[in-house]
Amino acid sequence: MVRRVERIEGWLFDAYTEPEGVRVWVLSPDGKHHHFLDPWRPGLKMAGTPSQLGDARIALGKTNATLRWTTGTDLYSGTEIEVLEARVPARAHKGVVEKLKATGLSLYDADIHPVQAYHYERGHFPTARCAFEVDAATGHLLDWQLRDDPWALDYALPALKTMRLALSGSETAGKIDPNHAPRGRLVMGFSGVEHELEGPLEDQLETLALRLREWDPDLILTEWGDSWLMPQLELWSEKYKVPLPLSRDAGRGVVGGGGRSFYTYGRTVYQMGVRYLSGRWHIDARNSFMHKESGLHGLLEVARIARIPVQRAARSTIGTSLTSMQMHRAFLDGVLIPMDKQQAEDFRPATELLIADKGGLVYEPETGWHEEVVEYDFTSMYPTLMVEWNISPETVNCPCCPENKVPEIGHHLCTRRKGLVPKVLAPILTKRAAYKKLAKSISPKAAVFKARADAHKWILVCCFGYLGFKNARFGKIESHECVTACGREVLLRAKEAAENRGFKMLHALVDSLWLQGGPGVDYEALRRAIEKESGVPLATEGVYKWIRFCPSRMEPGSGVPAKYFGALQDGTLKVRGLALRRRDTPDLLKRLQNEMLARLSRADSLAACERLAPALLRLTDAARARLEDGRVDACDLAITMHVSKTPDEYRGNSPQAIAAKTLASRGLSLRRGETLRFVIASAKDPVKEWRVTPLALLEGPLEFDERKYAQLLERAAWEILEGLMPEPAKPEKKRPRRNAPEALLLPLIYADGLSSGSA
């Protein structure tokens, strides 16, 4: 019998598991889509005593597993061990792993996301250009070739037919989670045209269903699709008996579940539920960190290099992407992937821990306004150090290289085996550098390259935190300490290099330093000298026309790290630590500070700044006048916060506690980590419920505490004006004065604090 073979050429678009394998969707260059089943089975590996393996065989008995003996490398020891590999049908995999856990065996490769594992094994990745051969009779995959490279800089992507779904209508719609706010109308967009859906809900659903069939979009890009829109559409669809073909795979509707709260890195975050489609992508712009930060191009870049399906990559934290890249590297190297992070921290006496557990080096800034200051930054310092020093969980304190010591702390690093983390990071550093260059070119794709460079930036920023993250699969605190120790060494050398040449260091912060320059200084020669003596690539961030290092509010005599603002010679503003950088600052204040700084950025000297000061003060007065006339809207005044507790857990009467409780009393109970927005209505009102108004409950004329907001405006203005002009006399409070230390050490643990999408 002759087998009829269908050849499909195009971009690998979507992949998800079905009971008997992986369903793969392909978009071909002619705009058509195809799908087939790859009867692939996920695997897992185990090692243990003969009796444990006997138990395993029993546990696997009814699952139709295929078994074979093979070998793999243990990550930490580097030795090769014998393991029994089992392949089971996709539907049975999870249950099998649970059963095997109980046998006490060491399990490997057992909890990799199945589609990621599938990509690793097949050698392809989301949006990879491939050629597939499919048995036309069964629809099963026979063979495939990869015609793409995840490390290629310029690659072709399919033209995606995109449908947009969002809400419009009421004043606050789109700005707050519709779960806790008045909802606007449904807006549907396609190829640049937006339609507001009208009429009875039933008709709206019919229209949507019609458009979905007619347009057949590849991507549905929503706002609040995960938490509200998609679940709501599903409910309506059922209620009004209007089937909505949201997924292309008619057999699968919308997949996904509810959200959850968890605590990580000192704050509670709420992770929205997710709504995945099959054969079509759903991306919720309000629930995708990557999409928000670097757009669709950045997101696709991450999906490609991390080999994570696009819809999942959109909602993943960067830690997930990093882990996936590490697991892929391990797969390629034949390294066994441990199930959970189980490597305990090595025992060390308490004194040693104290020395080793310091973070990045920070010097207290010289507060005040300065002119002619140069800022140098070590580019991607931590990832560079990891690559150059070979810092990885399995290379730190290896048995073979005790002489290769890390400065200052007792650890040493392997010189014989290249670490997994450096292997993963090296190509990312290279690719990012190339994209940064391309982003500055005149190429019509410069913006695309910029988005990809930004995506890489985030991966590099997070890789350090992830190295020390207790729960990271490939994390180990000792390797984290090596990185910070090397970083301190580099910054110290830089400081000495600068000071030996007679330059005063005004501030230094982990991987940046600010030096007092002056007329005639050759900043490029200075940069080269510091770079040479510190041993890590150094870039000139710029020369400031003026910069202000702000004093501490609590201790007006001392400076605080990372609270400064200044204008570079090209007019670029750099701002850290001011109210405008905080999420909880009302837009009204952010706008005022932004306006003031925009004007100041045009001043070429301190004297020019001082001349501008009165005009800046008038801006403040104008803002106050608008406040008095009521020419402000609720969104300008709203304070946005993430609640860390459920309403009943709040003990105090802080504004956020009152707002959360008021919302709860109207049946809108926020979960931990969710976003709360409220206006201060009457700050000191004896009736607590009247003090603040949640944005979601606003109705009628806007009531706000004019005096309170005027006070806030004042404070925001003086954050910038202080030192430029005499401040109006205020009742001065006596404050204790503490001795400022010369150098501070800042523990830096910013793993993935900014998670996927707590909006």
Next chain:
DNA sequence: AAAGTACGGGG
């Protein structure tokens, strides 16, 4: 003065 609560980070 103390307790409670939230934020930042990189470019």
Next chain:
DNA sequence: GTGTACGTACTTT
């Protein structure tokens, strides 16, 4: 991908 960072700044009591 699920852990109690640390320092600053603000609020209420």
